[in-house]
Amino acid sequence: MGMIPLKEYAEKLGKNPITAAQKAARGGFISARKIGCQWFIDENEPYGDGRVKHGRYIGYRRPDKRETSPEE
Secondary structure (H helix, E strand, O other): OOEEEHHHHHHHHOOOHHHHHHHHHOOOOOOOEEEOOEEEEEOOOOOOOOOOOOOOOOOOOOOOOOOOOOOO
């Protein structure tokens, strides 16, 4: 478990360093720690994708298209 600067981590994954720092400040990374004014993160931490991918939300606002309620 090697801690590297967040900027280096973001560049390694092809992400914007500012976006990665905002995600770290919101608690989006498990291993991210702020030391002084710089963020550090475990080099093996996955960059989580927060998108909804299951598709059950499609058409939930249209009663005529809804077969089941969105709570199910």
